[in-house]
Amino acid sequence: MATEQPHGVLFDIDGTLVDTTYLHTVSWWEALRQADHPVPMATVHRSIGMGSDKLLDHLLGPERDRDDDPKLREAHDTLYTEYWERLTPLPGAVDLLRACAERGLRVVLATSAAEHEVGALRRALNADDVVDTVTSSADAQESKPAPDILEAALEQSGLSAERVVFVGDSVWDVAAAGKLDIPCVGLTCGGTSRGELAGAGAVAVYDDPAALLAELADSPLTRPR
Template sequence: MRSGVLFDVDGTLVDTTYLHTVAWWEALRQRGADVPMAKIHRAIGMGSDKLLDHLLGPDRDRDQDEEASTAHDVLYGAWWERLRPLPGASELLRTVAGRGPAVVLASSAKEPELKLLRQVIDADDVITAATSSSDAEQSKPAPDILQAALDQSDVDPRAAVFVGDSVWDVQAAARLDIPCIGLACGGTSAGELTEAGAVAVYDDPAALLAALDDSAISSLFA
């Protein structure tokens, strides 16, 4: 087994969080649910099942859940050609890989979306493994997708660090006793990420890269 850094993708490496927010807002609005965007934004990072429970309550009529999820995917898909990496995303992955640890994408995106996200990041040559939604039985804050990332990359959880942008990322990592570095570029504040248990918070991938030798990741370098 080897050391490794697991990375969330949406909102951590690619600037998608607010696009997901708007897509869910419109998808829910089309089905008669008027949910404030601020509330939706704070739920991004969960899978659609848990997100809808969180936003609409577990006692809601679930008959429209699949339609709402499909509507979100269609609305979000309109932005695909304009997706952009967050500052320093590719450089961070390449630098980490060059220092020894495996670089693993712990994403809950569906396969077609993950393929696009990897193209946007443009660092496939240094990525050891990448998960998709089909690899997890439960979505974050359950740790399933992180466990799948560990299994696929042969990374030792005792020699791993996770990088994410939401409180759900931090909570999922905590369930596996993996330290989580928070990035504020998904729109969740440093205070919220720290309160959730993040060991440190940086503005974006470029800021983490600039402080890499002083970060929790440095303990993994040979």
């Protein structure tokens, strides 16, 4: 069994480090409404964290006519873009990234956001100086809960699954990490409850990045595996 601390921490961004979960929820809800697909906002929220392909399967059914999917994605992107200049880091997010780097941990932003969204998220965080690697949806053939984006993050950063921890905010994050036997720390700031995250297999759950930072020394991020 390894006795050293993990070499790196993989972070989801949307809903984990930047307060975007409900912005995506509203954007998808409106995109679907415009296309005459009325889906309750709470149902949309439960799907956030999946890739857009799986999200639409989840909300509209896998047997649907997929011809309108590109228009739905474009409508979501157009609506979400309106928020880019107002994106805000969640409490303690930037300090958490810096604290991890100061402890010698490689900081990896393992996001499946589209490439054109990643720039806005990075500008909101303003922490590129401590970030080792950043992924995007272009790096994954299949979206979460498939583990492709985490596999890409490991490959690009030179880290191994045995020496990292993943931090995310959705059950889809926990599921993706579990497929690679990577411990996942859950944060409830994306709107998923402590019980749901723990029930999905999260090894620890905190309210937000600030709460995780406050207990960093005793957290799975720095405890030996």
